[in-house]
Amino acid sequence: MNSSNMVPEHSQILVIGGGPAGSSVATLLSKHGFNVTLLEKEIFPRYHIGESLLPSALKIFDLLGVREKVENYGFVKKEGAYVKWGKDNWTVDFNALGENKTYSFQVRRAEFDHLLLDHSSSVGVNVVQGIIVEKVKFTNERATSLVWQNSKDSSKKGEISFDYLIDASGRSGIIATKHNKDRKIHEDFQNVAAWGYWENVNVPDNFPKGAIATTATSKGWFWSIPVKEKTMSIGIVLHKDEFKRNNLELKEFYLKRIKEDSFTGEITKNGTFCGEVKVEQDYSYSAKDFCGPGYFICGDAACFIDPLLSSGVHLGMFSALMCAASLTSILKGEATEAEGMSYYQKCYKKAYLRMMVFVSSFYNQYEGMESQFWKAKKMINSNIDQHDIKYAFTSLIAGLEDLNDVESKVDNVVYQEMLKKVKQKTENAKIFANTQENKESDTVVSDPDGGFFAQKIEGYFAFDKEEAIEGFYISTEGGVKLSRV
Structure with missing residues (x-):
């Protein structure tokens, strides 16, 4: 992918953000022949939390035309999940969903997101990396242009106009947080996640191939995701008050909780912890509106819910599908802007609320x-x-x-x-x-x-x-x- 592409003065459709939501909606729209520019503030590959995909991603991969690239990349194939919750435990087998073999992937997000962004470029999207969006401008309450600056050279800056803007800027949520200011943190899900990577982990023999394990404890729950052979991402999710009661250094606290847990303690007893402990908090939120005059908001920029069911990438790519369908019909005159946006808002909220x-x-x-x-x-x-x-x-x-x-x-x-x-x-x-x-x-x-x-x-x-x-x-x-x- 050419990261030195120029930011034009105008683009029919402008996408902010090169994560799964942004790259997916850009690809789908470009495949219809629309002029699409995508601005990404980082230079890919870049690290991002989240590794486990749901089987729904396969159908979207087919629509993007990227299925073969994902299949051949070497990601861990995920055929199910193991759940230990309260007094119960059970296995979720995706193969039970139908006659055709159903599966998904455990992915290293830096590589997965880079693959999707490269694919966007290959189908005609003008991808420009290293661009910081400073402000979205509105004319008569309609989004019409944005001011940008190069992340490496502040002397390189400018303004780009557009017919439609798609905000897929992730947690930063440029429109929701800076313009509409209508994002609300869900007080009911004030949890904190701490995670890291382990090598030489003992995966139980009875697990479905590449299965994610979700295991609850008395104070929270763990995820265990195989990102490659004998290597797992293991995270613990606790209410923020539980972290506040702890007086240990983060890494010490994390390792202590891993060791004390019956499941994660067992699978890591001969393993090696690698690198640092990462932490994320206050990550369950939603904007009031997912679209408005001249713009759509996709993926994490619109909403995010607790990572319990690996819903992040699913909602991101699913929202990209809904947005691309709505905007395509608007631009082709098959639906009015009001109709397309009303459909998008209601359909996305339905998926999120479920x-x-x-x-x-x-x-x-x-x-x-x-x-x-x-x-x-x-x-x-x-x-x-x-x-x-x-x-x-x-x-x-x-x-x-x-x-x-x-x-x-x-x-x-x-x-x-x-x-x-x-x-x-x-x-x-x-x-x-x-x-x-x-x-x-x-x-x-x-x-x-x-x-x-x-x-x-x-x-x-x-x-x-x-x-x-x-x-x-x-x-x-x-x-x-x-x-x-």
């Missing part, structure tokens, strides 16, 4: 594994037999339901009631990591809103499949776009 509710239910899990599977079943729109609950859980955790929704004509959902109920649920319940200090880790706490899932989630997804959002659904024939019912 994941948020499910993560919340995990943190407030009181009734055991089978009940949890039942909650998952009630949260998705599915024709699966009522008794095939594990399939429902696997389908949701794989991220496939969001793709099924947009292609099978999803419903027109009223979100405000859902938002209210999610907030009520998470405010009233105690987060798993902080049950009650004077009780044992396996304490069963009564659910203060026990009827929430049975009464609300099933009704939320009990809709007529022929009723599409704003009268549109996504079509993927000849490139992604919106189709009218």
